[in-house]
Amino acid sequence: MKHLPYFCLGKMVRGFGWGSKQLDIPTSNFPEQVVDNLPPHLSPGIYYGWASVGNGDVHKMVLNIGWNPYYKNTKKKSVENYIIHIFKEDFYGEILYIVSTGYIRPEKNFSSVDALIFAIQDDIEEAKRQLDLPEHLKLKEDNFFHIPENKIMNGH
Ligand SMILES: Cc1cc2nc3c(=O)[nH]c(=O)nc-3n(C[C@H](O)[C@H](O)[C@H](O)COP(=O)(O)O)c2cc1C
Numbered sequence: 001m002k003h004l005p006y007f008c009l010g011k012m013v014r015g016f017g018w019g020s021k022q023l024d025i026p027t028s029n030f031p032e033q034v035v036d037n038l039p040p041h042l043s044p045g046i047y048y049g050w051a052s053v054g055n056g057d058v059h060k061m062v063l064n065i066g067w068n069p070y071y072k073n074t075k076k077k078s079v080e081n082y083i084i085h086i087f088k089e090d091f092y093g094e095i096l097y098i099v100s101t102g103y104i105r106p107e108k109n110f111s112s113v114d115a116l117i118f119a120i121q122d123d124i125e126e127a128k129r130q131l132d133l134p135e136h137l138k139l140k141e142d143n144f145f146h147i148p149e150n151k152i153m154n155g156h
């Protein structure tokens with residue numbers, strides 16, 4: 001996609017609480033300000049890229065932009081990341097820095113929660129493979145991940 005890579009950052013907020021409870025795949029959700037400021041040409045769907053919590057280590061991630069059709073969330077567009085790393089605790093309120101480097105697929109509806117989980121696991125495997133390719137790997141070292149929190153103006 002020609003508008004990638006897409007860089008963005010924001011303070012993590014609470015979502016619907018479905019990610020860890022029902023799917024065992026927690027997703028850190030961006031605030032409304034980030035969702036409303038997405039470039040219009042960035043299509044909803046599943047992406048992969050790199051993420052860092054509060055200037056910490058940079059990890060592989062998968063990103064979902066959309067309306068979670070399985071949960072019939074038609075009202076509120078969400079932008080959420082599963083970071084491919086085990087964290088010891090939650091990090092609500094911290095700043096998440098991400099860069100999306102590639103697109104996987106559109107959001108879909110599923111006939112069961114297990115089918116949704118399998119699809120997300122496939123996305124995670126695809127992300128891991130793609131992000132090892134040099135064109136994606138190079139973004140892991142981008143200076144964007146080292147912007148100190150006190151230098152961030154208006155979320156950019
Ligand atoms: C990589 C990835 C792919 C996803 N794909 C879909 C999808 O195709 N359809 C869907 O309804 N939800 C999809 N989801 C969204 C989950 O339904 C979502 O993470 C869940 O609703 C958690 O929401 P919450 O953070 O508000 O609790 C995806 C999430 C991730 C991280």
Ligand SMILES: Nc1ncnc2c1ncn2[C@@H]1O[C@H](COP(=O)(O)OP(=O)(O)O)[C@@H](O)[C@H]1O
Nearest residue numbers: 014015016017019020026027028083090091092
């Ligand atoms: N690997 C991870 N990726 C993303 N979020 C994680 C991860 N591990 C722990 N978390 C925490 O889990 C929270 C999200 O859980 P989730 O069940 O999706 O709830 P919510 O609906 O509030 O987003 C994140 O905000 C973050 O603090």
Ligand SMILES: [Mg+2]
Nearest residue numbers: 015019027028
């Ligand atoms: Mg979430």
